[in-house]
Amino acid sequence: MHHHACDREYRKLARAAGAAAVVLACLAPLEAPAQQAAGPRMIGVLTEALAATHPTVEGLKSGLRELGLEEGRDVAFDIRFSQGDADALRKGAEAFASSGVDLIFTINDAATRSAQAVTKTIPIVFTLVRDPVAAKFVDTLAEPGGNLTGISSLTAELAGKRLEILKNLAPKARRVWAIHDRDDPVSRAAVANAQAAATQLDLQLVSRPVDTRNALAGAVKEIRPGDAVLAPDGGRLDIAPALLEASLAAGVPAVFPATLYVGYGGLVSYGSDFHAEGFQAARLVERILRGARPQDLPVEGADKIDLAINLNTAQLFGLEVPRKVLLRADTIRR
Template sequence: MKPKRRPFLKLAVALAMSFPAIVAAQQTSAKTPRIGLLAWWPCGMPYASETSEFGMFMQGLHDLGYTLHELSFECRSASKQDSRLAAAARDLVQLPVDVIVTSSQPAAHAAQGATDAIPIVTIISGDPVAAGLARSLAKPGGNLTGVTYYATELAAKRLQLLMEAIPGLATVGVLANPVVSYLPFETDTKQAARHLGVALSLQQVSEPGELDAAFSRMKADGAQAALVLPDLMLADQSSRIAALAIEHHLPIMAWGSWYVADGCLMAYSADYGVMQHRLAYYVDRILKGTKPGELPIEQPTKFDLSVNLKTANALGIELPQSVLLMADEVIE
């Protein structure tokens, strides 16, 4: 997921350097826990900055009372390429580290493929049981635990909200990355569309350079709005997607609030900052001796609707009062 923008106050002061610099400065003893960060975005960014992949996780550690003198960090990045996650995970395993932390399901699969012994703490976008990452939510077993924001009804809910915002909606474009086709979102969206009587223009986008043509195809297919399915590459392109949506006059429903902050019309999602923060709890329990397989995988209980009124005006859309009353966040 794309990191949520927010300041980190005291933590930002403590961590206003990149992780390579932190690691070089640490005097790691045999008793200092070593946390491996399996990143999709580059490791060389300041990890307490507002664009950090692990910023809220670091805030969570800080809130639990940890300091840099008590922990050691190693970061390995896939450099924005899912295909490089496996090699990055193997690097962390070979060091080794005491626990691996990731912020996405593709990274979780890579980590679990690299080790069945080192604990893994992660955010999971799909169904962890169906994906083979856990035996059950209550008792994951194995070496992986964390938070999942998956619910089969999310695809239908996003479509329903889009239909309520755009009366008469008949055809919806869909942006999906075939690299993560093993995730359940395409299937869920197709099933929801059939149930709601909406036609889909499904566009497979595996590289940022394919977005322009995908929008053109959606428009040619008669799409009146579009859904963006969960994927890290697409999340990284949220600003570009927002600009293309304005250019092609296609209202967007996305899966993360940062899309709305970047100019897309709507998003319906769990709070990713809260989920990232919660990963620190799992790491704390594991470092204190609890086995990851004994820590239940949690699910968010609240999902928020975000809308961008400036974008609505640019698209010439007057959002119904019913939608505005449901919105938890309104950008004006």
């Protein structure tokens, strides 16, 4: 927890900077080790989040602590959260490039793209990136090639597994809708993966690319009782939230990419754990701060994938949750 003084400072800063830039380096170094005479290494954190506290940032901090890097003594954080504003995200990235932070830590595709656009030299460690190769953040996973490396959320790879979980929960469903952003290469890769799994699972997967809000509304209207839905991870148009609403309104089972949706009533989700991705990325951050180059550190796949189930929603939809699914679930909402 932060000290009261920190809290006051935080509130003052948050007001002063219009909650755009909050420096959470409140704990002044007591005695810096000799090689740290220049003070703590500055990590610029860039996120679209609504506040400075994000599970991935908390994961990063606790991972660094475990590796012996103390906040205030060894590392300090400058956290820019854009509250979903693309312009604020760009400005945050530019501020890091001009102040010359030691490393930029990004959360999600948009933040990573903003950071990539402003520097070819400052190391960038990304998290919550769905497919770093398709997004052109790295050349290959094994050999990133530039100044970026990080953790992949494995979105495309997990699509088939999501479908399998959906079939376990809704065995009567035959037709599954995959409504996704037409212009998003990651969503396209995920649907291709799901298509292969659907054949094995004896399901008819209807791929429906949309590019406008109207097209999205039209696609949602075609979903019938007895169908099921595979919600996409990311892309524009906020497709997954729209599908959550449709799923609950029509009693149609849907599988989502993150636990967050299950908290809002979604039936089931299967995807990487936000806190764990930050914790996992801490080792990459530590190695770079100790002199490793991002291009020499392979991108890692998220190592903690969470299965979350909402039993209330299952009951509402008249679905029996198989015991094997319950035993495997990491999060159960009742």
